[in-house]
Amino acid sequence: MKSTRCATHRPNADFWHPACVRCGVRLLDQNLSPAQLLERLRTVDPETPVVLTGRQRGTWVEVVEEGDFAAYAYWVRPASNTAGFEAIEHPSDNPTGEELSRAFFVEMLSAPGDARSTGVTDLPEIGTAWSRPKPSRWERFKRWSRANAEREFVTIAAPMTCIWLVALGWVLGWDGMSALAGLLVGWLF
Incomplete structure (x- = not known):
């Protein structure tokens, strides 16, 4: 019988259904199990109770965060940033992994915002430095x-x-x- 816990997982050769060869646990990106990803989430905010729902779409795992009067569901996946994960909420009840990745990509593209949406209006226009005509070789x-x-x-x-x-x-x-x-x-x- 295989043990249920590995210190470091070793993935199998199956690209579509990666699992640990030693313990049989399904793996996400960076050869992390969903339980290890949950530990990363709890490290960032230890006071908030976080639970895995068991749903997985590609490399994304659904997580439920219990608040004071409500539960909040979102999707997370392992990442190489300082937190160790990326999170996104999706309006669909049953999104695909592609839809989640696309929603995350769109959110990252629109993350900084512009001066009008942040309320900062004293910033100079970005294109003012380049408004003068450039000398041309021709x-x-x-x-x-x-x-x-x-x-x-x-x-x-x-x-x-x-x-x-x-x-x-x-x-x-x-x-x-x-x-x-x-x-x-x-x-x-």
């Missing part, structure tokens, strides 16, 4: 002249010529480069 071509064209050609052609000469020297070697230089000198003079 502005030179609007005022075309022969000198501008030659300058542009030299700034592009000189480095490319040097790169090609180095590559040619690498391929031909010292003897090949000296033969090529002799041909060019004989042809020019």
Whole structure:
């Protein structure tokens, strides 16, 4: 008979239904069992009673938090943040794991809010620093002249010529480069 508790779980090879090979407990992300996730929740807020309902959707586990006069249900999953878990509430009674992940993603995208929703109105507009026109490289071509064209050609052609000469020297070697230089000198003079 397998023990019901492991210090560190070792997952099986089944991607769709991960479980511990030693104790048989189903596993969530980071090879955590739902009970270990519940311990993480209780570590964050030890005064609030938290209970697992037993429902699992993908990597999400449903949790019920008992308050003074009501119970509050939400979904949690393991995470690498400081709390050790991520939590989301969902309006549906029976959401899928994809719906929970999508709702969490949308909530994280809208988390900071803007100045109007937080009541802070003295913050500067984000785009004010970038409102002035930027100088463009292509502005030179609007005022075309022969000198501008030659300058542009030299700034592009000189480095490319040097790169090609180095590559040619690498391929031909010292003897090949000296033969090529002799041909060019004989042809020019």
